[in-house]
Amino acid sequence: MKLLSKLTAAALVTGTLFFSNTVKAQTTPANAFRLGLGIETGLPTGVAKIGTTFTLGGTARLQYGISNSFALTYTMGGYHFFQKENPATGKRYPSYGEIPIKFGFKEFFVPSVYVAGEAGIAYEKLEEGWGPHRLDLSPGIGWANKTWDVSVRYENFSGANQDYFGMVGLRLAYGFAL
Structure with missing residues (x-):
């Protein structure tokens, strides 16, 4: 079931890429690099809800405009999952973070x-x-102008032993041309 969901998502992304060439919304300059530095917060999902309350982090996103409406991205940064107290023991769950490296x-x-x-x-x-x-x-989905970028997304982390979790995140970034 999970594999089918991931394959469906990949097919939707691929379809969007191939059929979106007719869109003429000119927001990202073609053949130009931009860098966005963002602060992010979110709510944990999946098994992360058991031991954490919220996430906080920061990312840097390099963007290259392929056309005036389409850009490729490279994002890296870090998210910290803030732990909550275990009601059975009275102690806090272990703290952890995720360091993502993504292309998109x-x-x-x-x-x-x-x-x-x-x-x-x-x-x-x-x-x-x-x-x-x-x-x-x-x-995700977002709004951006020449300086600011605000987006909402779902981030899914999945491992080999079916221990998946994620977060619903909000990103506020300051961007500038390189």
Whole structure:
């Protein structure tokens, strides 16, 4: 079932890429690099809800405009999952973070409004060392102008032993041309 969901999402992203060439919303300059530095917050989903209350992090996103409405992205940064108290023991659950490295796209379908998709790998940082690395898939929608970028997305971290979790995140970024 999970594999079918991931294949469906990949097919939708691919279809969007191939059929979106007729869109003429001119928001991202073609053949130009932009850098966005963002602060992010979110609510955990899946098994992360058991031991954490919210997430906070920061990311840097490099963007290259393929056309005036389509850009490729490279994002990396880090998210910290803030732990909550275990009601059975009275102690806090262990603290951890995720360090994502993702490639993706932004498609502006009307001026300043875009859909985005990213895929990559996330490295888990535990209190006692490094945890497993996970597949990181992240669809989203946002608004951007020449300086600011605000987006909402779902970030899914999935591992080999079916221990998936994620977050619903909000990103506020300051961007500038390079």
